[in-house]
Amino acid sequence: MRNKAVATPTRTKEILDTYGFAFKKSLGQNFLIDVNILKNIIEHAGIDRESGAIEIGPGIGALTEQLAIHADRVVAFEIDQRLLPILENTLEAYQNVSVINQDILQADVREVMELKFKEGQPVKVVANLPYYITTPILMKLLMDRLPVESITVMIQKEVAERMAASPNSKSYGSLSIAVQYYTEAEVAMTVPKTVFMPQPNVDSSVLHLKMRHVPPVEVENEEFFFDLVQATFGQRRKTLMNNLARHFKATMDKQQIRVRLDAAGIDPGRRGESLSMEEFAELARHFYEK
Ligand code: SAM
Numbered sequence: 619m620r621n622k623a624v625a626t627p628t629r630t631k632e633i634l635d636t637y638g639f640a641f642k643k644s645l646g647q648n649f650l651i652d653v654n655i656l657k658n659i660i661e662h663a664g665i666d667r668e669s670g671a672i673e674i675g676p677g678i679g680a681l682t683e684q685l686a687i688h689a690d691r692v693v694a695f696e697i698d699q700r701l702l703p704i705l706e707n708t709l710e711a712y713q714n715v716s717v718i719n720q721d722i723l724q725a726d727v728r729e730v731m732e733l734k735f736k737e738g739q740p741v742k743v744v745a746n747l748p749y750y751i752t753t754p755i756l757m758k759l760l761m762d763r764l765p766v767e768s769i770t771v772m773i774q775k776e777v778a779e780r781m782a783a784s785p786n787s788k789s790y791g792s793l794s795i796a797v798q799y800y801t802e803a804e805v806a807m808t809v810p811k812t813v814f815m816p817q818p819n820v821d822s823s824v825l826h827l828k829m830r831h832v833p834p835v836e837v838e839n840e841e842f843f844f845d846l847v848q849a850t851f852g853q854r855r856k857t858l859m860n861n862l863a864r865h866f867k868a869t870m871d872k873q874q875i876r877v878r879l880d881a882a883g884i885d886p887g888r889r890g891e892s893l894s895m896e897e898f899a900e901l902a903r904h905f906y907e908k
Pocket of ligand 1: 651674679680682720748751
Protein backbone atom coordinates (compact mmCIF):
# COMPACT_ATOMS: atom_id res chain seq x y z
CA MET A 619 0.00 0.00 0.00
CA ARG A 620 1.07 3.54 -0.76
CA ASN A 621 2.20 5.86 2.04
CA LYS A 622 0.00 8.73 3.07
CA ALA A 623 0.26 11.69 0.63
CA VAL A 624 3.29 13.96 1.12
CA ALA A 625 1.03 17.01 1.25
CA THR A 626 -0.31 16.58 4.77
CA PRO A 627 0.98 18.40 7.86
CA THR A 628 1.94 15.18 9.69
CA ARG A 629 3.75 13.49 6.80
CA THR A 630 5.55 16.73 5.84
CA LYS A 631 6.77 17.22 9.43
CA GLU A 632 7.82 13.58 9.58
CA ILE A 633 9.86 13.90 6.37
CA LEU A 634 11.49 17.17 7.47
CA ASP A 635 12.42 15.66 10.85
CA THR A 636 13.78 12.45 9.37
CA TYR A 637 16.16 14.38 7.12
CA GLY A 638 16.81 17.26 9.55
CA PHE A 639 15.75 19.62 6.78
CA ALA A 640 15.79 23.36 7.56
CA PHE A 641 13.85 25.68 5.25
CA LYS A 642 15.84 28.21 3.26
CA LYS A 643 13.88 31.43 3.12
CA SER A 644 16.21 32.71 0.41
CA LEU A 645 14.96 29.92 -1.90
CA GLY A 646 11.29 30.70 -1.29
CA GLN A 647 10.66 27.36 0.41
CA ASN A 648 7.00 27.23 1.47
CA PHE A 649 5.70 23.71 1.02
CA LEU A 650 2.07 22.80 0.36
CA ILE A 651 0.37 20.65 2.99
CA ASP A 652 -3.14 20.35 1.56
CA VAL A 653 -3.97 17.64 -0.97
CA ASN A 654 -7.30 19.20 -1.95
CA ILE A 655 -5.59 22.41 -3.05
CA LEU A 656 -3.14 20.36 -5.10
CA LYS A 657 -5.94 18.45 -6.80
CA ASN A 658 -7.63 21.76 -7.60
CA ILE A 659 -4.44 23.09 -9.16
CA ILE A 660 -4.06 19.96 -11.25
CA GLU A 661 -7.66 20.28 -12.43
CA HIS A 662 -7.21 23.95 -13.37
CA ALA A 663 -4.04 22.98 -15.24
CA GLY A 664 -6.00 20.44 -17.30
CA ILE A 665 -3.57 17.63 -16.44
CA ASP A 666 -4.70 14.21 -17.68
CA ARG A 667 -3.16 10.85 -18.51
CA GLU A 668 -1.89 12.12 -21.87
CA SER A 669 -0.15 15.17 -20.42
CA GLY A 670 3.48 15.86 -19.83
CA ALA A 671 4.08 18.12 -16.83
CA ILE A 672 7.00 20.42 -16.04
CA GLU A 673 7.33 21.41 -12.40
CA ILE A 674 9.60 24.15 -11.05
CA GLY A 675 10.76 23.61 -7.49
CA PRO A 676 9.35 20.25 -6.32
CA GLY A 677 10.45 20.79 -2.70
CA ILE A 678 9.80 17.48 -0.93
CA GLY A 679 7.43 16.35 -3.68
CA ALA A 680 3.94 17.43 -2.54
CA LEU A 681 2.78 18.58 -5.99
CA THR A 682 5.16 16.27 -7.87
CA GLU A 683 3.48 13.24 -6.33
CA GLN A 684 0.01 14.39 -7.43
CA LEU A 685 1.36 15.17 -10.91
CA ALA A 686 2.93 11.70 -11.08
CA ILE A 687 -0.47 10.18 -10.27
CA HIS A 688 -2.46 12.26 -12.79
CA ALA A 689 -0.05 12.92 -15.70
CA ASP A 690 1.79 10.67 -18.14
CA ARG A 691 5.24 11.96 -17.18
CA VAL A 692 6.73 14.67 -15.02
CA VAL A 693 9.99 16.63 -15.18
CA ALA A 694 10.84 18.70 -12.09
CA PHE A 695 13.65 21.29 -11.81
CA GLU A 696 14.96 21.75 -8.26
CA ILE A 697 17.86 24.03 -7.35
CA ASP A 698 18.38 22.81 -3.77
CA GLN A 699 20.63 19.78 -3.72
CA ARG A 700 19.58 18.90 -0.15
CA LEU A 701 16.14 17.96 -1.47
CA LEU A 702 17.39 15.29 -3.90
CA PRO A 703 17.66 12.37 -1.44
CA ILE A 704 14.29 13.34 0.03
CA LEU A 705 12.63 13.37 -3.39
CA GLU A 706 14.20 10.03 -4.21
CA ASN A 707 12.44 8.64 -1.20
CA THR A 708 9.05 10.39 -1.44
CA LEU A 709 8.72 9.69 -5.18
CA GLU A 710 10.18 6.20 -5.10
CA ALA A 711 6.86 4.59 -6.11
CA TYR A 712 6.60 6.60 -9.34
CA GLN A 713 8.53 5.62 -12.44
CA ASN A 714 7.32 8.56 -14.53
CA VAL A 715 9.19 11.37 -12.72
CA SER A 716 12.61 12.88 -13.51
CA VAL A 717 14.12 15.36 -11.09
CA ILE A 718 16.74 17.69 -12.54
CA ASN A 719 19.04 19.47 -10.09
CA GLN A 720 19.23 22.82 -11.88
CA ASP A 721 18.35 26.46 -11.51
CA ILE A 722 15.33 26.93 -13.78
CA LEU A 723 16.70 30.31 -14.89
CA GLN A 724 19.82 28.56 -16.24
CA ALA A 725 18.12 25.48 -17.66
CA ASP A 726 17.65 24.71 -21.34
CA VAL A 727 14.01 23.72 -20.89
CA ARG A 728 13.37 23.23 -24.59
CA GLU A 729 16.16 20.66 -24.85
CA VAL A 730 14.91 18.85 -21.73
CA MET A 731 11.43 18.74 -23.24
CA GLU A 732 12.78 17.15 -26.42
CA LEU A 733 14.56 14.49 -24.37
CA LYS A 734 11.87 13.72 -21.83
CA PHE A 735 8.50 14.05 -23.54
CA LYS A 736 6.93 12.18 -26.44
CA GLU A 737 6.77 13.96 -29.78
CA GLY A 738 3.60 16.01 -30.00
CA GLN A 739 2.68 15.35 -26.37
CA PRO A 740 0.72 18.20 -24.75
CA VAL A 741 2.96 19.64 -22.04
CA LYS A 742 1.83 21.90 -19.20
CA VAL A 743 3.86 23.78 -16.62
CA VAL A 744 2.49 23.42 -13.10
CA ALA A 745 4.24 24.83 -10.04
CA ASN A 746 4.11 26.40 -6.65
CA LEU A 747 6.76 28.96 -7.54
CA PRO A 748 9.46 30.39 -5.27
CA TYR A 749 8.03 33.90 -4.79
CA TYR A 750 11.36 35.74 -4.89
CA ILE A 751 11.76 35.03 -8.61
CA THR A 752 8.18 34.58 -9.89
CA THR A 753 8.39 37.24 -12.60
CA PRO A 754 11.84 36.30 -14.00
CA ILE A 755 10.78 32.63 -14.18
CA LEU A 756 7.49 33.35 -15.95
CA MET A 757 9.04 35.87 -18.35
CA LYS A 758 11.79 33.39 -19.23
CA LEU A 759 9.23 30.67 -20.00
CA LEU A 760 7.13 33.08 -22.09
CA MET A 761 9.94 34.79 -23.97
CA ASP A 762 11.59 31.47 -24.81
CA ARG A 763 8.27 30.60 -26.50
CA LEU A 764 8.40 27.08 -25.15
CA PRO A 765 6.07 24.63 -26.85
CA VAL A 766 3.84 24.25 -23.77
CA GLU A 767 0.04 24.50 -23.74
CA SER A 768 -0.34 26.35 -20.49
CA ILE A 769 1.30 27.49 -17.28
CA THR A 770 -0.56 27.10 -13.99
CA VAL A 771 1.26 28.51 -11.01
CA MET A 772 0.77 29.41 -7.39
CA ILE A 773 2.22 32.87 -6.92
CA GLN A 774 1.84 35.94 -4.75
CA LYS A 775 -1.78 37.16 -5.02
CA GLU A 776 -0.82 40.71 -5.87
CA VAL A 777 1.47 39.60 -8.72
CA ALA A 778 -1.20 37.24 -10.12
CA GLU A 779 -3.65 40.16 -10.16
CA ARG A 780 -1.15 42.37 -11.97
CA MET A 781 -0.48 39.73 -14.59
CA ALA A 782 -4.19 39.16 -15.31
CA ALA A 783 -5.35 42.79 -14.94
CA SER A 784 -7.54 44.69 -17.44
CA PRO A 785 -7.18 48.38 -18.41
CA ASN A 786 -8.36 50.99 -15.90
CA SER A 787 -7.76 48.80 -12.89
CA LYS A 788 -5.29 49.49 -10.11
CA SER A 789 -3.23 46.39 -10.94
CA TYR A 790 -2.93 47.09 -14.68
CA GLY A 791 0.61 47.87 -15.85
CA SER A 792 3.44 46.86 -18.14
CA LEU A 793 3.52 43.37 -16.55
CA SER A 794 -0.13 42.83 -17.59
CA ILE A 795 0.74 43.68 -21.19
CA ALA A 796 3.90 41.56 -21.19
CA VAL A 797 2.08 38.47 -19.89
CA GLN A 798 -1.10 38.95 -21.94
CA TYR A 799 0.89 39.43 -25.14
CA TYR A 800 1.95 35.78 -24.85
CA THR A 801 -1.02 34.27 -23.00
CA GLU A 802 -4.65 34.48 -21.97
CA ALA A 803 -4.31 35.10 -18.25
CA GLU A 804 -6.81 34.28 -15.53
CA VAL A 805 -6.66 34.13 -11.74
CA ALA A 806 -8.08 30.67 -11.07
CA MET A 807 -8.38 30.81 -7.29
CA THR A 808 -6.99 32.45 -4.19
CA VAL A 809 -5.43 30.34 -1.49
CA PRO A 810 -5.16 30.87 2.27
CA LYS A 811 -1.75 31.01 3.96
CA THR A 812 -2.68 28.04 6.12
CA VAL A 813 -2.04 25.54 3.31
CA PHE A 814 1.73 26.20 3.44
CA MET A 815 4.51 25.15 5.77
CA PRO A 816 5.97 27.52 6.84
CA GLN A 817 3.22 30.06 6.19
CA PRO A 818 4.33 32.89 3.86
CA ASN A 819 3.81 36.57 4.76
CA VAL A 820 1.76 37.26 1.65
CA ASP A 821 -1.50 35.91 0.22
CA SER A 822 -1.36 33.57 -2.74
CA SER A 823 -3.34 32.89 -5.90
CA VAL A 824 -3.26 30.31 -8.64
CA LEU A 825 -2.69 31.94 -12.02
CA HIS A 826 -3.62 30.08 -15.21
CA LEU A 827 -1.90 31.17 -18.42
CA LYS A 828 -3.06 29.66 -21.70
CA MET A 829 -0.41 30.15 -24.36
CA ARG A 830 -1.47 32.04 -27.46
CA HIS A 831 -0.45 30.61 -30.83
CA VAL A 832 -0.26 34.12 -32.29
CA PRO A 833 0.06 37.40 -30.39
CA PRO A 834 -3.22 39.34 -29.96
CA VAL A 835 -1.77 42.38 -31.78
CA GLU A 836 0.62 42.87 -34.65
CA VAL A 837 3.89 44.41 -33.54
CA GLU A 838 6.81 45.10 -35.85
CA ASN A 839 9.51 45.26 -33.20
CA GLU A 840 8.68 43.60 -29.86
CA GLU A 841 11.53 45.21 -27.95
CA PHE A 842 10.43 48.67 -29.05
CA PHE A 843 6.81 47.82 -28.17
CA PHE A 844 7.61 46.63 -24.64
CA ASP A 845 9.94 49.60 -24.01
CA LEU A 846 7.17 51.95 -25.12
CA VAL A 847 4.62 50.24 -22.85
CA GLN A 848 7.02 50.50 -19.91
CA ALA A 849 7.68 54.18 -20.63
CA THR A 850 3.96 54.89 -20.83
CA PHE A 851 3.48 53.52 -17.34
CA GLY A 852 6.75 55.17 -16.23
CA GLN A 853 5.11 57.63 -13.91
CA ARG A 854 1.59 56.37 -13.44
CA ARG A 855 0.05 59.68 -12.47
CA LYS A 856 1.45 61.52 -15.49
CA THR A 857 -0.26 61.79 -18.86
CA LEU A 858 0.71 59.86 -21.93
CA MET A 859 2.21 63.05 -23.36
CA ASN A 860 4.46 63.62 -20.36
CA ASN A 861 5.67 60.04 -20.19
CA LEU A 862 6.30 59.90 -23.95
CA ALA A 863 8.10 63.25 -23.89
CA ARG A 864 10.49 61.86 -21.29
CA HIS A 865 10.99 58.61 -23.19
CA PHE A 866 11.67 60.26 -26.57
CA LYS A 867 13.42 63.39 -25.29
CA ALA A 868 16.56 62.70 -27.29
CA THR A 869 14.77 62.35 -30.62
CA MET A 870 11.42 64.19 -30.58
CA ASP A 871 9.85 67.36 -29.24
CA LYS A 872 6.30 67.61 -27.87
CA GLN A 873 4.87 68.83 -31.16
CA GLN A 874 6.23 65.81 -33.02
CA ILE A 875 4.82 63.53 -30.33
CA ARG A 876 1.42 65.23 -30.57
CA VAL A 877 1.33 64.69 -34.35
CA ARG A 878 1.95 60.97 -33.91
CA LEU A 879 -0.61 60.64 -31.12
CA ASP A 880 -3.16 62.41 -33.32
CA ALA A 881 -2.39 60.05 -36.18
CA ALA A 882 -2.83 57.10 -33.82
CA GLY A 883 -6.16 58.56 -32.67
CA ILE A 884 -5.07 58.63 -29.02
CA ASP A 885 -5.69 61.61 -26.73
CA PRO A 886 -2.37 62.91 -25.27
CA GLY A 887 -4.12 63.68 -21.99
CA ARG A 888 -4.93 60.03 -21.27
CA ARG A 889 -2.96 57.92 -18.82
CA GLY A 890 -1.20 54.69 -19.70
CA GLU A 891 -3.49 52.71 -17.44
CA SER A 892 -6.45 53.42 -19.76
CA LEU A 893 -4.84 52.04 -22.92
CA SER A 894 -5.76 48.61 -24.24
CA MET A 895 -3.24 46.23 -25.78
CA GLU A 896 -4.56 47.21 -29.24
CA GLU A 897 -4.02 50.92 -28.48
CA PHE A 898 -0.46 50.24 -27.30
CA ALA A 899 0.17 48.42 -30.58
CA GLU A 900 -1.28 51.37 -32.52
CA LEU A 901 0.99 53.69 -30.56
CA ALA A 902 4.03 51.54 -31.38
CA ARG A 903 3.13 51.54 -35.09
CA HIS A 904 3.15 55.35 -35.13
CA PHE A 905 6.32 55.82 -33.11
CA TYR A 906 8.50 53.04 -34.49
CA GLU A 907 11.14 54.04 -37.01
CA LYS A 908 13.25 51.39 -38.68
N1 SAM B 1 6.49 22.32 -4.96
C1 SAM B 1 6.74 22.29 -3.53
C2 SAM B 1 5.44 22.42 -2.77
O1 SAM B 1 4.49 22.93 -3.36
O2 SAM B 1 5.39 22.01 -1.63
C3 SAM B 1 7.72 23.38 -3.11
C4 SAM B 1 7.38 24.79 -3.52
S1 SAM B 1 8.42 26.04 -2.83
C5 SAM B 1 7.30 27.43 -2.87
C6 SAM B 1 9.55 26.51 -4.11
C7 SAM B 1 10.61 25.48 -4.49
O3 SAM B 1 11.41 26.02 -5.55
C8 SAM B 1 11.57 25.10 -3.39
O4 SAM B 1 11.72 23.70 -3.36
C9 SAM B 1 12.91 25.76 -3.81
O5 SAM B 1 14.06 25.07 -3.36
C10 SAM B 1 12.78 25.72 -5.32
N2 SAM B 1 13.56 26.75 -6.04
C11 SAM B 1 13.90 27.99 -5.62
N3 SAM B 1 14.57 28.66 -6.56
C12 SAM B 1 14.67 27.82 -7.64
C13 SAM B 1 15.28 27.93 -8.94
N4 SAM B 1 15.90 29.03 -9.33
N5 SAM B 1 15.21 26.85 -9.78
C14 SAM B 1 14.57 25.72 -9.39
N6 SAM B 1 13.99 25.56 -8.17
C15 SAM B 1 14.02 26.59 -7.31
